[in-house]
Structures are given as C-alpha cells and as structure tokens.
Amino acid sequence: MTEFREFVNTKHSLALGSYEELWQWSVTEVEKFWADVWHFTGMVSSQDYTEVLEDVPMSKIPKWFIGARLNYAENMLRFRDDRLAIITATEDGLGVQYTYAELYEQVRICTNALRKMGVKKDDVVAGYITNSAEAVIAMLATAAIGAIWSSCAPDLGPSGVIDRFGQIKPKVLFTVNAVLYNGKTYGHIEKVKAVVAGLPSLESVILINGAEFDFNISDVSNGVSYENFMATAWLSQEPLVFEQLPFSHPLFVLYSSGTTGKPKCIVHSGAGVLLQHKKEHIIHGGMTRDDVFFYYSTTSWMMWQWLVGGLSAGATIVTYDGSPFKSTATRLWDLADELKITHFGASAKYLQTVQELKQDPMNSHNLSSIKIIYSTGSPLHHEQYDFVYSNIKKDVLLGSITGGTDICSLFAGHQVEGAVHRGEIMCRCLGMSIESWDDNGKPVIGQPGDLVCTKPFPCMPVFFWDDESGEKYFNAYFANFENVWYHGDFMEVNPKTGGVVMLGRSDGTLKPSGVRFGSADLYNIMVAHFFSEVPDSLVVGQQYKNDERVIMFVKMAEGREFDADIEKRIKSKIRDELSARHVPAIILPVTDIPYTLTGKKVEIAVKKILKGETKLARTALANPNSLDLYIDLYNTKLNA
Structure with a gap:
C-alpha cells in the first residue's frame, strides 16, 4: 500500500498521506487510478490500451481499457520458475504440488488437449469439480483458449447443477469419480450421470480421480479419464498459445444463490476480475512471491476465483478439498503451521464453529506465519473479533471483507497499513466508490443505509446470460437509483475510522x-x-x-x-x-x-x-x- 501511494504521488505530483486521502483520490480520478493499478501490478498485454474508460453512463456497462489485448491465463502464468505455485491438501494429508514451471506445462497440455477436442473461443467449459489442482489447470486452460469457464462443487445436487449449467450449455465437463468428506468416500458417478443426461450440449466428460473409488468409465456418456485426456497432447511439443482478447471478453459465469428462484447467470470478464484481484492481493493485502495463500472454499463460491487470483501475485496457493474439521478438528490450523500459510481465509461461519467447539489455536498451535486472517460470507460479529485476537492470534490483521458474486471481488475489506476496529470492515476498497444511501437516495455517514456504488469499476459483470435486452441486469443493479449501482446490502460508514459496518441484506x-x-x-x-x-x-x-x-x-x-x-x-x-x-x-x-x-x-x-x-x-x-x-x-x- 505504501509503495502504491508513493507510485501515485510521484507520477501525479501529489502528496497523499493517508489511506483515506488515497481512497478519495481513487474514486475521484477514476481513470488515472485504474491505469496506475494496471501498471503498478504488472498487467501483461500484447497490445496496449488507447482509452481507459468508455464515456457512457454506468448503467450502460462502460467498456474498460479499450484497444488492449491480453489473456487472463497468461497473466496468471507470467512466472515460470521453480517456486511453488500450488499445494493441494485434503483431510488425509498433502497431495500433488506444482511449481510455476510445472503448472505452466500442465496448462499447456490441458489447453492443447481441449483444442484437440474442438474447444474454441467462446465455447463453454464447465467443472462439477472439487477444489483441486485439476480444477485450476482446467480453468486456466479454458482461459488460454478464450473459452468460458463455470464451476459447481460436488455438494450441489444434479438438479441444482442442471439449473445452472443448463442455461449456459457447456461443451465439455470436468468432474470427479468420488469425493472424500468427513472421513467417508462418496461415489459421484450417479450424480454425474444425472447431470450428463440433463445437459444435451455436452460432447465430452472428463473424469478425474477425486478419491479412491471403483467405477466404470463406460457408464458415463462420452466419458474419458483425465489421464487419457491429457495423454492426447502429452507428447506433443505444441506451444501454449494464449488467445489475445479484449478486456471485456467473458471468462467466468457465476450464479446467484438460487434460494428464491432460478439462479441468475452472472458473466464476468477475465481481465476485469484479474485487475481487481491484483489490486486486492498485491496492493491491499501486500501479497508477494514469498507468501502462501489459503482460502477454505469450494468451486461454487467466488472465493475460489479469489484464491486462484493469488497466482497473479506470484504467491503459492493452497487448495483444500474436504471437511475443515477432519481428520482432526483443527485440520486447517494444522495446515497453517505445516505449510507456513501467511494469508489464511475462511467464512464467518467457520470462525463461529471454531468458537462453538471451544478451540484455542493460540495455545495449541504456533501460527507464527499467519499475517492476515480473512473472513467473509456474512458479517463478523463483535465477539468474533474478540475471539480471534484472544484465542487464535494476537498479532494478526483480521480482514473482514465484503463484495460478492455480482462483482467477483470486494467493495470493502482490508489494507495492511490500517488498524482493525472491532465489528468493522477496515475500509472501502480503492477505486470502489461505495456509499450508504437513505431511502431518498441521499448519502448518509454514521447512519444505516443501502450500499451503493456511484462510479463504474472494471469488474462489473459484462452481461447476464440470456439477457439480450439487458433488462435483467438493469433491474438487478440500476432500477433503484439512476446510474448508481444498488448492491442490496445494508451498511453504515463510521465517520471516525472510515470503517464499514455490514448490517445484513437490504431485502432482509x-x-x-x-x-x-x-x-x-x-x-x-x-x-x-x-x-x-x-x-x-x-x-x-x-x-x-x-x-x-x-x-x-x-x-x-x-x-x-x-x-x-x-x-x-x-x-x-x-x-x-x-x-x-x-x-x-x-x-x-x-x-x-x-x-x-x-x-x-x-x-x-x-x-x-x-x-x-x-x-x-x-x-x-x-x-x-x-x-x-x-x-x-x-x-x-x-x-x-
């Protein structure tokens, strides 16, 4: 954060001294700020941009970095050395590990194997898949081609998967034969067969050994093992070619919760998510190549993309599949010590359960490597702040963060220079012009109101699937206030600290x-x-x-x-x-x-x-x- 502020001050002859001053500048000089993030974080592009931001109202979804050509996967794989990129872990122990050079090679093989299957730009590749190295490889290979990726975790039932993937019509599905959870192995093939039967668009189903479990691959229509799939390009010396794409080209399809109706398919550009994650990890989180980043997540949650985003900082990411409380109730704290995790993330619900179980990691574990503990998913209660600092670690930054599937990133969160205040999210994130508005559309400070964003940002969804008129998109975010993003959260900004207090959903x-x-x-x-x-x-x-x-x-x-x-x-x-x-x-x-x-x-x-x-x-x-x-x-x- 200090280095970025100095970068901005030097470039623009400014004297910004505090985070609040930097934030205010970032939401006033929107184009200058995001251009500075682009250069400071080292975005890789084959063609430079000619214009930062299209001059249209926010509700028209302005294009960003017009003229630029780049690829999400190329940016994630810009380091190609012997430092660890991915460490995989399960309830039973550690699994495969890949250096950045090895990850690049795995993505090269997977990309060329997908191309041999006929996957091309704008096709859809889906994953009904665990949080694993194979999931990361498949997603990066999809991105390299310029295709579109969407994933659901195996804990979602077939009808839920079909409700989601059925709308986007994937050509290829990556999935697993079985899952290990809470000490038990569960066969996944019957669920896969039901999903395949409900997705007539599928041409190929690639089966990964998620756990030791006998199955007959011929039971799955158009099924092929992951090993045989990769073997089709294993011996080939074809290079990894990254499709060069506009900044707004779609990569991720995420989904609304679907608890009150059919899930909305929210489409994000790879470059918008990339730039935002680089800002959040490198500038806000101080993440470097020396860090080890863990977030307990499944592939259904946007925090999986956020975890994988650690690769853009050159850090080591840790994928975990299984229950967080097996094989020992302190499995994740065990991992933190074993792998020297520096950035540790989980849900507020996880921290609540740790408290309910009366765990005391501060005394049972070392945890000296942890610099930041992230929490999201729901507001973190005041007493949970106390619990973290009294029972987990005293000298840690507790980074409560908020954003969501709609932006695949953060509106408010952590910053390594600031102080943590009990019950508050530390700050409004740089470049995110969020305010608390009353029912009359007036900003209020120190009072509850609706979370709105008054300026455009690069990770706005590029569109909703099957919404050619844009009506669903408009109604979701812009129907409440003219040309102002309405997020649907209820919040308050503390005028003394600049912190944000989340008070629940607006409709709740x-x-x-x-x-x-x-x-x-x-x-x-x-x-x-x-x-x-x-x-x-x-x-x-x-x-x-x-x-x-x-x-x-x-x-x-x-x-x-x-x-x-x-x-x-x-x-x-x-x-x-x-x-x-x-x-x-x-x-x-x-x-x-x-x-x-x-x-x-x-x-x-x-x-x-x-x-x-x-x-x-x-x-x-x-x-x-x-x-x-x-x-x-x-x-x-x-x-x-």
Missing part, C-alpha cells in the same frame, strides 16, 4: 413501526450475551396488521431447553442494548437454521415462507430440509 432488513434496521444488530446481541445457550439464531420480518413484526428463531445449545426465562432475558437485553422497537414480537425454538452451501444464513426464503410461499428452490442449501421446520411453524403458529 427489518422495519417495525417504520424504523429500519439490520438483522446483524440482533445477531450481535445474541452472540455477545447468549452464545453458550443459543449458538445460532435467525431473524426475519413478517407483515402483520398493517405493520411488520420481528420474528426470532433460536437454536438452543445441546442440553438447553427454551423456556419463558430465556425468552424474557433475550427480549430484555435487546431492549436495553438497542431499543424497544428492536425487540422480537415472537421468539420460537427451532432445531436447525438454514444455510447456503457457502455458509450464509437464509433469511429471505424464511421470510417468503412467512408470507405463505412454500415452493422454494432448495438446491443451494446445505440443509434443505430445514425449511420444512419453518413451513410447519407458519402453518401452526405464525399464519398472520
């Missing part, structure tokens, strides 16, 4: 008696004062007698019973700490809280249930049957 905010607040306010109280009795809870609003009432569902700790006493204490504490309007009208015990496969609480689906809607998509849920609990409660106790 609560508004009893006209007073609007986020569910995170109540979750913070529950974690701070009732965690040992109520380790998890869910809060939604329900329309009731021309107003909205707040309903809280509580999951009791093992051996604890919900009774009038705990109900009274919860309501009293919320009233004392917040206000009378924050107090739930009803508190009900449940045995399960619904979560997505990526660890996010599912408020909106429950809110829909409390409106009487019962036909909900469940394929993206980690515990889909949990919704039945809420349907029963609606029918028996909450039918307003």
Whole structure:
C-alpha cells in the first residue's frame, strides 16, 4: 500500500498521506487510478490500451481499457520458475504440488488437449469439480483458449447443477469419480450421470480421480479419464498459445444463490476480475512471491476465483478439498503451521464453529506465519473479533471483507497499513466508490443505509446470460437509483475510522413501526450475551396488521431447553442494548437454521415462507430440509 501511494504521488505530483486521502483520490480520478493499478501490478498485454474508460453512463456497462489485448491465463502464468505455485491438501494429508514451471506445462497440455477436442473461443467449459489442482489447470486452460469457464462443487445436487449449467450449455465437463468428506468416500458417478443426461450440449466428460473409488468409465456418456485426456497432447511439443482478447471478453459465469428462484447467470470478464484481484492481493493485502495463500472454499463460491487470483501475485496457493474439521478438528490450523500459510481465509461461519467447539489455536498451535486472517460470507460479529485476537492470534490483521458474486471481488475489506476496529470492515476498497444511501437516495455517514456504488469499476459483470435486452441486469443493479449501482446490502460508514459496518441484506432488513434496521444488530446481541445457550439464531420480518413484526428463531445449545426465562432475558437485553422497537414480537425454538452451501444464513426464503410461499428452490442449501421446520411453524403458529 505504501509503495502504491508513493507510485501515485510521484507520477501525479501529489502528496497523499493517508489511506483515506488515497481512497478519495481513487474514486475521484477514476481513470488515472485504474491505469496506475494496471501498471503498478504488472498487467501483461500484447497490445496496449488507447482509452481507459468508455464515456457512457454506468448503467450502460462502460467498456474498460479499450484497444488492449491480453489473456487472463497468461497473466496468471507470467512466472515460470521453480517456486511453488500450488499445494493441494485434503483431510488425509498433502497431495500433488506444482511449481510455476510445472503448472505452466500442465496448462499447456490441458489447453492443447481441449483444442484437440474442438474447444474454441467462446465455447463453454464447465467443472462439477472439487477444489483441486485439476480444477485450476482446467480453468486456466479454458482461459488460454478464450473459452468460458463455470464451476459447481460436488455438494450441489444434479438438479441444482442442471439449473445452472443448463442455461449456459457447456461443451465439455470436468468432474470427479468420488469425493472424500468427513472421513467417508462418496461415489459421484450417479450424480454425474444425472447431470450428463440433463445437459444435451455436452460432447465430452472428463473424469478425474477425486478419491479412491471403483467405477466404470463406460457408464458415463462420452466419458474419458483425465489421464487419457491429457495423454492426447502429452507428447506433443505444441506451444501454449494464449488467445489475445479484449478486456471485456467473458471468462467466468457465476450464479446467484438460487434460494428464491432460478439462479441468475452472472458473466464476468477475465481481465476485469484479474485487475481487481491484483489490486486486492498485491496492493491491499501486500501479497508477494514469498507468501502462501489459503482460502477454505469450494468451486461454487467466488472465493475460489479469489484464491486462484493469488497466482497473479506470484504467491503459492493452497487448495483444500474436504471437511475443515477432519481428520482432526483443527485440520486447517494444522495446515497453517505445516505449510507456513501467511494469508489464511475462511467464512464467518467457520470462525463461529471454531468458537462453538471451544478451540484455542493460540495455545495449541504456533501460527507464527499467519499475517492476515480473512473472513467473509456474512458479517463478523463483535465477539468474533474478540475471539480471534484472544484465542487464535494476537498479532494478526483480521480482514473482514465484503463484495460478492455480482462483482467477483470486494467493495470493502482490508489494507495492511490500517488498524482493525472491532465489528468493522477496515475500509472501502480503492477505486470502489461505495456509499450508504437513505431511502431518498441521499448519502448518509454514521447512519444505516443501502450500499451503493456511484462510479463504474472494471469488474462489473459484462452481461447476464440470456439477457439480450439487458433488462435483467438493469433491474438487478440500476432500477433503484439512476446510474448508481444498488448492491442490496445494508451498511453504515463510521465517520471516525472510515470503517464499514455490514448490517445484513437490504431485502432482509427489518422495519417495525417504520424504523429500519439490520438483522446483524440482533445477531450481535445474541452472540455477545447468549452464545453458550443459543449458538445460532435467525431473524426475519413478517407483515402483520398493517405493520411488520420481528420474528426470532433460536437454536438452543445441546442440553438447553427454551423456556419463558430465556425468552424474557433475550427480549430484555435487546431492549436495553438497542431499543424497544428492536425487540422480537415472537421468539420460537427451532432445531436447525438454514444455510447456503457457502455458509450464509437464509433469511429471505424464511421470510417468503412467512408470507405463505412454500415452493422454494432448495438446491443451494446445505440443509434443505430445514425449511420444512419453518413451513410447519407458519402453518401452526405464525399464519398472520
């Protein structure tokens, strides 16, 4: 960060002294800033740009770096030496490792094998695949060709995969024969067969040995083993040719959650994601070639792209497949020590579980290598900040980050020069002109409001799939405020620290008696004062007698019973700490809280249930049957 600020000051004869001054300049001088990021982070292109930003309104999705020709994979593979690029790990131990030179060779072979299969620019290649070296290789090979990549993790069922891939019609599918999770091996072939049957566009299915499990490859239509696929180009000396593409050329298709309807197919350019990730890793995170980067993620989550983005900094990335709590409950902390991980990432849900398990990594492990602990997926509660610094590591930067699938990157996050403040994300990211706006479209500081972005940024989606008119795209981001990106999160900016407090989703905010607040306010109280009795809870609003009432569902700790006493204490504490309007009208015990496969609480689906809607998509849920609990409660106790 210091080096970049000095770079900017020298180039533009400025005297920017603080992060806040640099951020303000970055969102005022948008074109100068992003051009500086391009040069400072060493973007590789065969043809230079002639114009940084197209002069059209933000809602028209302006093109960036017009005239440039480049390739995502070429940038990710610009280092071709003997430093480690990828270390693979599972529950059982470490797997294959590749240096940058070896990774380049693997991508060369895979790229040429795909070309022999007939894959060309703009074709779609999909992965129903684990977080593995093969997934990274297949994605980079796809990018080298100029084709489009999309992936889902094996924990997503066939109907969920078909709902997603069926829209984009992949030509080739990479998948696995089996998966190892929580100490057990699960055959994957029956799920693969169901997916293949539902995707008539497929011409080839490439099967990777994900775990030791017997199967007959002839059972899969157009199936070929990964080894035989790679062998078609193994002996060839054909060079790795990187298709040179415009900055806006599509590479990634990501998906909305699909918890309230058919998933939207969100298409990102490779170059936009690349530039943004280089900014976040190199400038914000201080990542260098000496660092080891781990993020616990599956290939369904945008954090997988963020993890792989560490290659653009020349760091070593660690892929992990399996449960984070097997073969030992401290598996990820074991890895951190074994591999000297410097940048360690997981979900807020993971850190919550570590706390629930009463783990104490500070005393059970060394962890001296860790410089940054990342957390995302949901807001990090105040007490989780305390837990990290008291039970995991004192001298660490706790980087709570927020962004999303919509931008495949961050709006707010970490920066290595600043101080961490309890309950806050450190800063608004450079170049991201985010503000908190009230219902009248006016910016507010120190007050809750909707997260908006007022200036264009390179990683805006280039389009939505099957949305030729652009109507779906416009309605998703620009229907609320003219030429201003509406993200759908509820937030607050601290005027003293510049930090960001995330308060939940805008469509999940609560508004009893006209007073609007986020569910995170109540979750913070529950974690701070009732965690040992109520380790998890869910809060939604329900329309009731021309107003909205707040309903809280509580999951009791093992051996604890919900009774009038705990109900009274919860309501009293919320009233004392917040206000009378924050107090739930009803508190009900449940045995399960619904979560997505990526660890996010599912408020909106429950809110829909409390409106009487019962036909909900469940394929993206980690515990889909949990919704039945809420349907029963609606029918028996909450039918307003």
